[in-house]
Amino acid sequence: MMEKVSSTKPDKAITEAKGFCNSCRKKMPVSKSQYSICQSSVLSVVTSNQPRREKRALLCCVQYKNQKFELKGTKHDLNNMRDLLVKQFRFPTASMLILAEKEPYQAPTRKNIEDAFQWLMRDIQSGDSLVFYFSGHGLRQRSVYGDEIDGFDETICPVDFETNGMISDNYINKTIVNPLIQGVTLHAIIDSCHSGTVLDLPYVYNINTGKWDDNRSPSGESKDTSGGKAICFSACEDYQLAADTSAFSMNNKMTGAMTSTFIRAVEQAAVNKQKLTYQGILKHMHRSLKQVEKVGCFRAGLKRVFHRKILQDPLLSSSEEFDTDTEFKI
Template identity: 50%
Template sequence: MEMAGKRVRCSCCGVQLMVPPNTYTVQCARCLTVIRFQPRNHLGQAHDSIRHTASRMKDLLNTVSSNINTMVPSVNSYPSSVASGNAHHSQPVAPSLPVSAHRRKRAVLCGVSYFGNKYRLNGTVNDVKCMRYFLIQKLGFPSDSILLLSEEESDPCLIPTKQNIRRALRWLVQGCQSGDSLVFHFSGHGSQQLDFNGDEVDGYDETLWPVDHETEGKISDDEINATIVRPLPQGTKLHAIIDACHSGTVLDLPFVCRMNREGYYLWEDHGSQSAIYKGTNGGLAVSISACDDNQVSEDTTALSGNTATGAMTYCFIQAVQNEPGLTYGRLLNAMRKKIRDTKTGILLNGPIASLAKKVLFPKSSQVCFQEPQLSSSEKFDIYSTPFTL
């Protein structure tokens, strides 16, 4: 069908637009984005922005198949509906997007590479593409309920800028209700900054770096908590999987699980430190992060051959995929053991670690392995509670 005289959605804000007959360029009245349409090609097929996005995602899936086959099975097993489902990527950030009752599982995946910078990361896009495949193929997440942001996307609304990440997080919890399972996965840089509201035990807030952090600033743990933790209603479950430096308490959750090498653990109460409520509205929030607040993590090829990945993301997927029915305690131990065995995440080892030591976290002088961390909005027995998404 021709696009003439039809309603289409803005690729950036999602508002519906009317395209006049014989018009191939229209400007959105809300966000002023200019949207271009092409006439029929020689096959007589209309190529609007939705088809373009689907085609783009097909290319990404082929990239996963050829470059990351050591980590997950080939994505050639994707049904066609999975690839075409990514046409909805331009819509979820729209404030008026309805939440379908059958979309009880939703996810936001952010892979930030920082192209053109000396602190560029090489494995973050691999991380989010593998996570997307894993959520769809292994855990039953609908393909059109996953919003993926990375610098490889052609749609400006899918670049992991501070504004786009903020909007994606709001979408993640919009209209959530009992029975919903939400996932926030971030692969990129993290750091610390001075805490000015007195809610941190160590005096530092944890932050995540959007791609435009140098001009727009970082996203603090206080903001993340207020956006996706506190709104969670009774019966809703959120898992944050954060592959970044200094990410141990990046969701600012009240309870932090402290585990030693032998697997013994205790819960630290960080909620009583602050006069600001850091829990949920009755739901459960759990954060699994790459390392403690005083540690750094780094891209590595030690786990997947010549392909760069985040050590934590790789170990997380492998543990959950290879051991059905595992508990939170066994998951945490499996990830830590894999990282120790491959000797990844050592300070002073590699350019990113050296930069992190000199610039991001100069007060640390210890050499240590990164140790994945667990924190939660409530305490539970980590060895008897099954891990489920």
């Protein structure tokens, strides 16, 4: 039986934000090349004659080792999310591509992530279930294309982003959302700061009203799929920071707050033999994070953006409106 969030002791919980100070942001431009789909060769670990798979998952966890903004929780996030996909959702290990800063995995560089996107989408067919999971830093910067309601592009940060640039929401949408054909579903789980609309999906679920808000581009640019479906669980709103915390760990290990609460929602539904729905996952995540927020994390020793509580609201977005009481399946 999993421990309850309310049992967390405030004097043992440590929380740090997956974000940067403003002085760091100015050094990290997004190259214009991100707005065209990468045609580079696939990762060396992926063969050209890979077998047909109905389930395929890309897991990318960036620790930023030996850098001033190193994260402690992503290495545990990787193990936890991989185990969830394999044990709970029966993803074959042979159909998973993992990028991480440890052997035997390829490093989560910008090029490797872009190549891995190509692997994820290659030869997709109706009936396929795809998963993209990212745990790491995220940023936002002023959009120059007029395609964002809030005026900002959201990004994810590869391990080499300071030298080779970030990966923007525009690029992610064009690479793994737009190519989705009829009958193919992509689930993205993004645990990073400013990740709310990092896939640029046109609809955002409002947990307060129970309705979908319109997030379509004000410029009229289409961010749709090619007939398939994309659904994204994000760690927080576009303007918020995501946290690494020990609040959800029995052994005081740092993990992504969003990743931990997402996994707990899935596992608790299975233990209690309850129907697992999109709305149920989102509400469970909100409830768990609010409980920790009330308790507070007063021994937070933060290296980056500083706060002593978890102040993030997980978000659900989609390429189309749907009944969120639908059973969650991947």
